[in-house]
Amino acid sequence: MENADKKPKKGFSRRKFLAISGSGVAGTLALLYFGRGAIRRKISDFTSEMDIPADVSDFDHKLWFEVNADNTITLKSPKAEMGQGIFTGFAMLAAEELDVAVEKIKVVHANSLNGLLSNTGGSNSTSSFYVSIREVAATLRETLKLQASKLWNIPVASISTKDGMLTAGDKQLSYADLAKQITKWETTETPALRPSSQFKYVGKQQKRIDLPDKVLGKPIYGIDVTLPDMVYGAMLYSPYVKGTLKSADTSGAKNTAGVLKIVEETNWIGVVATSRYAAQTAVEKIKAEWDYNPNVSTKDLEKLITVGNGKEVNIQNDGDTDSVPDEVLTGEFRTPIGFHGNLEPSIVVADYKDNKITLYASFQNPAYLQTSVAEALDLKTEDVAIMPTYMGGGFGRKAFKSNAVEAAKLSKAVGKPVHLLATRQQEFQNGYVRPNTHHVLKGKVGKDGKILAFVHHLATGPMIFNSVPAIAETILGADFIVAGHGARCPYHVTNIKTTVWHNNLPFETSIWRGVGMFANTFAIESFMDELAHKAGVNPLKLRIDHCNDTxxxxxxxxxxxxxxxxxxxHLPKSEGIGRGLAVCDDRKTVSAAVVEVKIVDGAIKIVKVTQAIDAGKIINPDGIKQQVEGATMMAISATLYEQGTVENGQFVQTNFHNYQVVRLSDTPEIEVILHEGSEVPSGVGEPPLSPIAPAIANAIFDLTGKRLRSLPLQLAFQAASNL
Amino acid sequence: MQLSLTINNKPTVLDVEPDMPLLWLIRDEAKLKGTKFGCGKALCGACSLYVDGDLIRSCSYPAQLANGKKITTIEGLSEDEAHLHPVQQAWLEVQVPQCGYCQSGFMMAAAKLLEENPNPTTDDIKNGISNICRCGTHPRIIKAILLAAKLKNDGKRG
Known part of the structure; x- marks a missing residue:
């Protein structure tokens, strides 16, 4: 087991993801030296866990904590709260070393002027700060003791801390009263951390500290930001994929009451007005013509993303898959384009004044906001202030491509703060999507029940290339890191081959909760089920038999x-019930699900989901359960219903009437089992999402004998039933 | 157009475009931010509030139709923060919200459902509310509504 209290290593292994994201010259040189194939397999080896390290390195306690006059402590979180419960987890961790109750820690979003900002995503919020946040808290505690020792003129060792009080004999002082007297903080060395055996809060159920505000409807989200003199923006973007603006008549918009300004750029038009209604009404009066390719359609995109088409990158080549005897089983799988459907659309409030700008944003990636706006408005990055807010859902959609540049330009044009909210249609048509995928799997089980060979060919659009320098596409050849996450054979098999086929799609594709793990687990874990049935082995046993001692x-x-x-x-099933199993290993967390389904009026109905998760050290048990339940529901939605399509050069989906998602009526019984298989915490937000799709498909096979190999399953099931 | 409405028991006069969605009147003019925008087409329920006691999706409800009427939003669901509505109490007890963005709409819909059906079954709840949540809080929403029904009924008896 890993040592939970050890400081994370700063060497290559911990920095691998960042190192590759930023690889330029070094990567090119390595390519020349090792050759492409070998270096790509090496990179794939290093990155397959996707255990992303922290992207902040300054642990000065003043950037993290403030001691308030009422003896509460403010924790300025570098991570944004997007529903994952991170504010509560951070408060619990800090409380362990600060000697104050969790309730006395007020967690707020840090901003670029008063603290540190980190990218929120990749399920790493807890794991990447598990040690650091306690170290900073412990340093603050010891610093308070040091200051008290000087004030009282006694040794530090004679001072103890409890419930926000410093005590030495009959002397007592609150943290707040001491802090008031400190004009110059003299920070101590970071002390040794308390061992996990002394934890008071970690591992025990803690009510989430952000829920009272959320239940009262308090204004905490990006959309709720209000500034004095604020006006409203509305946008016109191309309704076509990669459409370019040919001509526009804005005369009707200009004459709309309340309109203050119309800003025309190469590929968009923005309207600023005194009310949101006026701005939106004006945008609807713009007569625009677009240049676009009317021939882009889903059928062509499926052809483009097909194994055998595009650039081929082999990422795993163990043993000799070619020497495996005949009668190999082949399975072919597809997953569709996916939209995020975050309920709070993209929102930025931009306030431009005197060559500086402040952006209030509900966004996962503050560094992206800062650099993209600085570049677009020709500002220094330090003159772009970022004020993160609570997010109304992210799921990967708020990591790149925001409307901040538009908001910034509109604010500059009118000299007032501008509130710019995307419409739902824009959120569907002008953001980015999860790329569609195609998978070809080949495998064979020997007479002894051992898998002799396992071959996976994945064809996918990229998820990472819109966020890294263009050279990365040349170096990597295919996005086997993010879109290919989970493509490698996870089991102990002697002969393995994994290959990723790359083509760019004619629109932006990027990350979606779980990234490549979602599609790849659907293919691999469905195929494991096929292999088990073909060999006459219990699917659970086949999986267990291919786990070795790594x-x-x-x-x-x-x-x-x-x-x-x-x-x-192992128990008998009720009449009319099918049962399916799947498992995945994602970001060092293992998640396994058993799903029970039935058919009601010709449609798949999920009856029960049992999901077990080993996310290592448990911080807040109920917080993990929330995430597992949520990921399960989102996965049921993506598995049964969700599908993005393109016809005549545009996304067909414009709102929730033509992009079906789960409702209360789809809710099965969900049981979550927590298992602590490591002393360090690992990701929770994404891993439990991926076993659901294959577990459902396997359950349908169990019930009906029909093998469904394409998502969404409700459509695939209807198609199979009509055969 | 000048509109006179009572918002959370407070008489309010506002001058707005008659066809402006009630949602924007509530959020941008009356500055009550608890009611959310989700889809703009009455599909997701994030903007749910009451007009004269009826549950409506305010993103698609012209402001002028609310003239002279009583509006209740999430901020007015309970008497005050010390006396939460049973639905809000249950929401905290069951720890329902994740991102929380859709929850105002769900709580307004849940409170209305309990007014009309004080003892709902799980199926009544599943079929009675069609709001959208993307975080997947559905299992806890159902659990919380069942608890809220109990809290409400116990309160009446007590």
């Missing part, structure tokens, strides 16, 4: 045993 496979095996027992896998 740490992650030991954890996988353990979790499979747990889910087998707790889900009733």
């Amino acid at each position: 740490p992650q496979l030991v954890r996988r095996k353990k979790l499979l045993e747990i889910i087998g027992e707790k889900s009733g896998w």
Whole structure:
């Protein structure tokens, strides 16, 4: 087991993701030296866990904490709260070392003027700060003790801390009263951390500190930001994929009451007005013509994203898959384009004054906002202030491509703060999507029940290339890091081959909760089920039998045993019920699900989901359960219903009437089982999403004998039923 | 157009475009931010509030239709923060929200459902509310409405 209290290593292994994101010259030189194939396989080896390290390195306690006059402590979180419960987790961790109750820690978003900002995503909020946040808290505690020792003129060792009070004999002072007297903070060395055996809060159920505001409807989101003199923007973008503005008549818009300004750029038109209604009404009066390719359609995109088309990059080549005897089983899978459907659309309030700008944004990636706006408005990055807010959902949509540049330009044009909210249609048509995928799997199980060979060809659009320097596409050849996340054979098999086929799609594709793990787990875990049935082996046993003694496979095996027992896998099923199993290993977390389905009026109905998760050290048990339930529901939605399509050069989906998502009526019974298989915490937000799709497909096979190999399953099931 | 409305028991006069959606009147003019924009087409329910006691999706409801009427938003669901509506109490007890953005709409819909059906079954709840949540809080919403029904009924008896 890993040592939980050890400082994260700053060497290559911890920095691997960043190192590759920023690779330029070094990557090119390495390519020349090792050759492309070998270096790409090496990069794939290093990045397959996607255990992303923290992207801040300054641990000065003043950037993290403030001691308030009422003896509460403000924690300025570098991570944004987007529903994952990170404010509560951070407060619990800080409380362990600060000697104050969790309730006495007020967590707020840090901003670029008073603290540190980090990218929120990749399920790493807890894992990447698990040690650091306690270290900073411990340093603050020891610093307070040091200052008290000087004030009282006694040794530090004679001072103790409890419930926000410093005590030495009959002397007592609150943190707040001491802090008031400190004019110059003299910071101590970082002390040793308390061992996890002394934890008071970690591991115990904690009510989320952000929920009272959310239940009262308090104004905490980006959309709620209000500034004096604020006006409203509305945008016209191309309704076509990669459409360019040919001509526009804005005369009707100009004459609309309340309109203050119309800003025309190469590819968009923005209107600023005194009310949102006036701005939107004016935009609707603009007569625009667009240049676009009317021939882009889903059918062509499926051809483009097909194994055998595009650039081929082999990322795993163990043993000799070609020497495997005949009668190999082949399975072909597809997943569609996915939209995020974050309920709060893209929103930025921009306030431009005197060659400086402040951006209030509900966004996962503050560094992207800062650099993109600085570049677009020709400002210094330090003159772009970022004020993060609570997010009304992110799911990867608020990581890149925001409307901040537009908001910034509109604010500059009118000299007032501008509130710019995307419409739902723009959120569908002008953002980015999860790329569609195609998978070809080949495998064979020997007479002894051992898998002799496992081959996975993945064809996918990229998820990472819109966020890294263009050279990365040349160096990597295909996005096997993010879109290819989870494409490698996770089991212990001697002969393995994994290949990623790359083509760019004619619109922006990027990350979506779980990134490549979602599509790849659907293909791999469905195919494991096919192999098991073909060989006449119980699907649970086939998986367990291919876990060896590497740490992650030991954890996988353990979790499979747990889910087998707790889900009733070995017990007889009720009439009309099908049962399916799947598992994934994502960001060092193992998640396994057993799903029970039935058919009601010709449609798939999920009856029960049992999901076991080993996310290592448990911080807030109920917080993990929330994430597992949520990921399960989002995955049911993406598995049964969600599908983006393109016809005549535009996304067909414009709102929730033609992009079906789950409702309360789709809710199954969900049971979550927590298992602590490591002393360090790992990701929770994404891992439990990915086993759901294959578990449902496997359950349908169990019930009906129909093997569904394309998402969304409701459509695939209807198609299979009509055969 | 000058509109006179009562918002959360407060008489209010506002001058707005008659066809402006009530949602924007509530959010941008009356400055009550708890009611959210989600889809703009009455599909998701994030903008749910009451007009004269009826549950409506305010993104698609012209402001002029609310003239002379009583509006209740999430900020007016409970008497005050010390006396939360049973639905809000249950929401906290069950720890429902994640991002929380859709929850005002869900709580308004839930409170209305309990007014009309004080003892709903799980199926009544599943079929009675069609709002959208993307974080996947559905299992807890159902649990919280069942608890809220109990809290409300116990309160009446007590």
